[in-house]
Amino acid sequence: MSDSQHLSSQFDEDLARLRTHVLQMGGLVETQVSAAIEAYTSGEVAVVKAIVDNDRKVNDLEKAIDDDCAHIIAKRQPAAYDLRLVLGISKIVTDLERAGDEAKKIAKGVQRIYENGHFPTQYGVGIRHIAEAALVMIRQSLDAFARRDVLQAQSVIKADKDVDVEFKSIIRQLITHMMEDPRTITTSIDIISIARAIERIGDHAKNVSEQVIFIVEGRDIRHLKEAAK
Amino acid sequence: MRAQLVRASALIVGAAVVAWPLGYFAAAWAGWALFSVGLVAQLLFQLRNFSRLERWSRDPVLDASLEGEGDWDNVFGRLYRHEKEMRGVIARRDAEIRMLISAAQALTDGVVLLDRHDNILFCNHTAEDQLGLRVAVDRGQAVVNLVRQPEFAAYLEGEDFSKPLTLRSERIKDLVLSIYVVPYAENNRLMQVKDVTQSERLDRMRRDFVANVSHELRTPLTVLGGFIETLQEIALDRDEQAHYLQLMGEQSKRMLTIVQDLLTLSSIEASPPPTYETVDMVTLLDKLRRDAEALSGGRHRVFLDSDGCGDLRGAEVELASAFGNLLSNAVRYTPSGGSIRICWRADAAGAEFAVEDSGIGIEPAHIPRLTERFYRVDRGRSRDVGGTGLGLAIVKHALSRHQARLDIRSEPGQGSRFAAVFPPSRVIGV
Numbered sequence: 003m004s005d006s007q008h009l010s011s012q013f014d015e016d017l018a019r020l021r022t023h024v025l026q027m028g029g030l031v032e033t034q035v036s037a038a039i040e041a042y043t044s045g046e047v048a049v050v051k052a053i054v055d056n057d058r059k060v061n062d063l064e065k066a067i068d069d070d071c072a073h074i075i076a077k078r079q080p081a082a083y084d085l086r087l088v089l090g091i092s093k094i095v096t097d098l099e100r101a102g103d104e105a106k107k108i109a110k111g112v113q114r115i116y117e118n119g120h121f122p123t124q125y126g127v128g129i130r131h132i133a134e135a136a137l138v139m140i141r142q143s144l145d146a147f148a149r150r151d152v153l154q155a156q157s158v159i160k161a162d163k164d165v166d167v168e169f170k171s172i173i174r175q176l177i178t179h180m181m182e183d184p185r186t187i188t189t190s191i192d193i194i195s196i197a198r199a200i201e202r203i204g205d206h207a208k209n210v211s212e213q214v215i216f217i218v219e220g221r222d223i224r225h226l227k228e229a230a231k
Numbered sequence: 232m233r234a235q236l237v238r239a240s241a242l243i244v245g246a247a248v249v250a251w252p253l254g255y256f257a258a259a260w261a262g263w264a265l266f267s268v269g270l271v272a273q274l275l276f277q278l279r280n281f282s283r284l285e286r287w288s289r290d291p292v293l294d295a296s297l298e299g300e301g302d303w304d305n306v307f308g309r310l311y312r313h314e315k316e317m318r319g320v321i322a323r324r325d326a327e328i329r330m331l332i333s334a335a336q337a338l339t340d341g342v343v344l345l346d347r348h349d350n351i352l353f354c355n356h357t358a359e360d361q362l363g364l365r366v367a368v369d370r371g372q373a374v375v376n377l378v379r380q381p382e383f384a385a386y387l388e389g390e391d392f393s394k395p396l397t398l399r400s401e402r403i404k405d406l407v408l409s410i411y412v413v414p415y416a417e418n419n420r421l422m423q424v425k426d427v428t429q430s431e432r433l434d435r436m437r438r439d440f441v442a443n444v445s446h447e448l449r450t451p452l453t454v455l456g457g458f459i460e461t462l463q464e465i466a467l468d469r470d471e472q473a474h475y476l477q478l479m480g481e482q483s484k485r486m487l488t489i490v491q492d493l494l495t496l497s498s499i500e501a502s503p504p505p506t507y508e509t510v511d512m513v514t515l516l517d518k519l520r521r522d523a524e525a526l527s528g529g530r531h532r533v534f535l536d537s538d539g540c541g542d543l544r545g546a547e548v549e550l551a552s553a554f555g556n557l558l559s560n561a562v563r564y565t566p567s568g569g570s571i572r573i574c575w576r577a578d579a580a581g582a583e584f585a586v587e588d589s590g591i592g593i594e595p596a597h598i599p600r601l602t603e604r605f606y607r608v609d610r611g612r613s614r615d616v617g618g619t620g621l622g623l624a625i626v627k628h629a630l631s632r633h634q635a636r637l638d639i640r641s642e643p644g645q646g647s648r649f650a651a652v653f654p655p656s657r658v659i660g661v
Contacts (some may be wrong), residue, residue, distance in 0.1 A: 022373050029379025032401060043596070141401065148376040149368050 013078055017087060020070055021148075024091050024098075027063040028144040030056065031102045035140060035203060038108035039133040042196065047116050053109040060102035064095045083217070090217040094147065094210050101140060101206040104199040108133075111196040120189045128175065129193065132168045133200050135161065139207035146214045155211035155218075165204035172197045235302055242273055276300070284310075293318065341408075341424030349374050349387055349420070361424050363402040374422075387412070397427070407431040436603055443605030447489055447620065451482040492621035495552065496604070499628045505546035509659065512542045515551060516575055523558045523571060530567040541577025541661040543653060545633045553629040556622040557586045557649045563618060564647075565590035574650075582658045585650035592643040601639060602627040626651075633657055 034053055041049050071092040074080065080088055139158050146154035176190045176197075212224050246269030254262020280303040287297045291314050299307040332353075335342055341358030343351060351374050354366050362378050369377060375384045379401075386396040392412040400406035411423040458479050461467075467475070520535045527533060543550060561571045569589040576583050593601070597608045605620035626649075627637050634654050641647035 018373070022376055025376045025379055026381070026384055029375075029384070030381050032379060033381060036401065144379065145363075145377065148372060149365075151368070 013080075013084075016074060016078070017080075017084060020067065020074065020088070020091060023063070023067050023070070024094060025144060025148055027060060027067065027095060027098055028140070028147075030060055030063065031098050031105065032137065032140055032144070034060065034102050034105040035108075035133075035137050038105040038112070039130065039137065041109055041112045042133070043130055045112075045116050047113050050109040050113045054106055057102055057106045060099055064099040067095045068092055086217045086220060090213040094213050097206040097209045097213075101203045104202045104206070107199045108196050111192045111199070115189055115192045118188065128168070128172045129197060129200070132165055132172065132197065135165050135168070136200050136204040136207065139165070139204050140210075143207045143210040143214065146211055147217075150214070150218045152215055152218050155214040158211040159208050162204050162208040165201060169197055169201040238302075239273075243270070246270065246273075283307075340426075341422075343374065343422040343424065345374055345420045345422060347418035352419070358422075358424055361400065361403075361406070361408055361426065383410070386410070395425075397431075439606075440604050443620065444493070447605060448486060451486045454482045455479055489619045489621070492619045492625065496621060496625050496628060499549060499625065499632065505549060505632055507544040507657075508547065510543040510545060510547045510550055512537075512575060512577075513539050515547070515554070516573065518551075519554055519558055520573060522555060523562055523573070526559055526562045527571070531562060531565055532570040534570065534572045535575075536572055537575035541575075541582055542659050543582065543633075544657050544659055549629040549632065553626040553651065554584055554586075556626045557651070560618075560622055560649070561586045561588040561590065561647075564588065569646075577658050577661050579655060579661055581655050582653040582661075583650050584653075585648055587646065587648045589646040592645050592647055593639075593641040594643055595641075598639050598641065602637065 034056055037049055037053055041047065041053070071088050074088050075085075078084075139161050142154055142161075143158045145151065146158065173194060176194055180187050180190045209224075212222075216222050246266050250262045250266035250269065252262075253265055280299045280301075283297070283299060284303075284307065293311070293315055297307045297311050298304065335353075336355045338355060339357060341355060341361045343354040343358045343362070343364070346352050350371050351364065351366070351369050353370070354362075354364050358364060359366060364374075364377055375387065380398060383396065383398055392414075396410045398408045398410055400408055405428060406426065407428045409425040409427040411425070413421045413423065415421050458475050462472070462475060516535060516537055520533055523533050558571070558573065565571060565588040571589075572585075572587040574583070574585040574587065576585075593608055597606075600606045601608075602623045604624045607620060623637075630637055630651050634657060635651050638650040638652055639647070640650075
């Protein structure tokens with residue numbers, strides 16, 4: 003149980019603070035996504051406004067962190083791991099910010115559906131399942147970033163496949179619904195946009211995990227075929 | 232030290248004394264050679280002991296390998312004893328620390344120790360489970376890196392720890408935590424994490440109950456008050472008056488039903504545990520079927536599926552009220568033309584009274600909360616069909632007093648099955 007600050011220089015402290023800021027932003031995005039899913043299942047349209055308001059905070063954090071990254075590179079000229087960390091972080095925050103946007107889209111979609119007097123619950127099970135999977139992916143990718151855990155990051159990348167498959171099956175199901183009863187088309191289209199947003203959140207979590215692998219191992223595994231990962 | 236000095240000098244002088252006559256009577260070089268041999272022998276003796284010490288100090292083990300000659304042995308002995316003492320002290324401290332840690336691990340509350348920068352120093356197993364930490368990898372990591380809810384970071388930064396923070400776990404569904412922060416030793420902080428899921432749930436139920444009772448009674452009262460005002464202020468003809476009075480009667484009857492249900496519930500709660508009187512199931516089932524048919528008024532088909540075998544032991548009034556409630560629910564929530572089936576099965580393993588309907592069904596999310604007082608799947612819907620919101624609460628209470636449990640299975644749009652499952656001790660005649 004030694005005091006951890008004894009050896010850390012000012013630079014290390016800067017980097018630690020930067021990491022914590024990224025994870026704080028990630029925490030906010032996690033909360034946004036889970037609030038949006040909650041709104042979908044409970045129909046509490048009141049939280050939509052809070053989600054939209056909080057999205058501004060996510061955007062501000064992204065800008066602030068990006069600024070910090072630029073400052074660190076300019077002032078400290080980091081090398082090797084430190085450089086990869088700063089570069090990786092500036093990409094991670096972009097993905098987190100977009101995941102936050104998708105949460106906002108879900109919330110707005112939920113509001114549209116309920117305000118039109120419809121209940122999306124009949125599609126609830128599938129959407130809820132895929133949404134929870136995406137939320138777990140975001141959480142695990144941030145855990146992997148915090149712990150520099152490559153295995154965890156790889157498992158997130160694998161999980162993205164399942165989310166994609168599930169997304170496609172939800173779309174097929176909705177198409178069947180729309181063909182059977184054209185009156186459901188308006189709601190179905192809103193639900194498709196929600197499902198798409200969830201699927202995109204999964205993609206962003208995957209991108210974050212790829213950056214984690216880049217930071218820890220120095221390998222860039224974006225756009226590689228499965229075998230090469 | 233002086234003794235050693237004297238001895239060393241004496242040896243040198245001794246060598247000189249032996250060597251000098253040889254140098255004087257024989258050749259000078261022979262004398263010098265003998266003297267040098269004496270000195271080298273002494274040097275070798277010291278070197279040998281020194282190299283033993285040197286070898287031992289690289290890997291100090293407590294065995295007989297540390298043995299010296301002459302004065303060296305005393306030095307070695309002291310070193311040996313010191314080493315042994317130190318090992319004893321370290322072993323005792325280790326045992327104490329291990330005991331403290333295992334005490335911390337045994338706590339049912341989570342404990343996390345933080346340094347002045349809120350980095351994790353230690354956390355016990357409970358905290359690992361509650362907060363998703365892994366102390367082996369997370370030591371030295373800022374706690375907010377892993378517990379990322381914004382309200383948690385704000386709480387830690389806020390420095391106002393007079394009230395605990397209530398935190399909904401992101402990692403474990405439905406888990407509610409209460410977090411206390413206590414400063415200790417210079418600038419370190421201890422975080423105590425309590426699982427308050429259960430008490431949160433009770434709190435919510437109590438709040439809901441009071442709000443619901445008031446709401447349920449206020450609605451008919453408002454209607455009643457409105458009609459009274461109308462009757463007082465506007466001259467109405469006979470027909471209108473009769474119509475209003477009839478509506479008022481309905482509302483007051485409604486309030487009466489609610490109050491009656493509340494009284495039933497509290498009398499079931501307050502009365503002594505039910506005795507083991509025999510309840511004749513054949514008669515009871517027949518009565519239940521006739522009641523259900525009367526309530527349905529021919530809108531549903533009611534079946535009785537029973538081999539007439541086995542009776543229950545308990546309070547007939549309570550059981551009849553519980554079964555009656557299940558049946559009247561089935562009648563209410565099944566659209567016209569649907570079917571209702573009353574099943575009774577008894578054997579040595581226990582008995583089951585079940586009501587199956589082809590009604591509207593219940594979403595899975597609502598099932599765990601159905602027996603809460605005034606819990607409504609769809610606000611307004613059950614009031615339309617005349618429910619008080621207390622029926623299932625009465626059923627659950629009456630059943631649990633008979634050691635029976637309520638088993639609910641339902642498929643939205645397909646129908647529901649409510650079953651009361653009794654233990655063998657409550658069944659006779661099988």
